[in-house]
Amino acid sequence: KLILLDSLLQEKMSETESRSGCLMMIKLATASFGILAGMSTFFVFTFVYGNVHAGIWALLSGVFSSFVLHLHLLYKNHRLAAWHTVTSLTANRNLGILAFLGSLAATIYYWYTAISQQQEMYPIRDSDMIAGVWAFMTVKWSAGLTYFGHKYNNLLVREYSLL
16 A cells, blocks of 8 residues: 555656645645644633634644645755655654544544533633634644655655665
């Protein structure tokens, strides 16, 4: 299965398409929006509504989206090899896998708790459903870190193998 993923990631794209095309701009915009949404939601849910669980998950979501944005910016500006080694990108991927599993377990827990106890969305302070939504956002960004960490790792390996 990992070999299939590697072969999919090694499909050829033109250099200009992958680094400065519309798809890269969308990746940068979504990761930037993820940072903004995560950080602002952290403050709102933690300090205004008092839902600390949702706030912490929003903060983690913002942190993982910033990791993804960092990787995209380095790749776009041809600085990936200057900042990262194969080992550090593997560590990023592994961190993404660990965070993915943890946040997926938390999402299932929060949603199961909210549904089994028939919790209402209000009051927001006690809503496990909202905490589950933000744990799911962390699932999404940790999956992104896993995918792009692996993709850029393969790219680095390929570039160094040509030398």
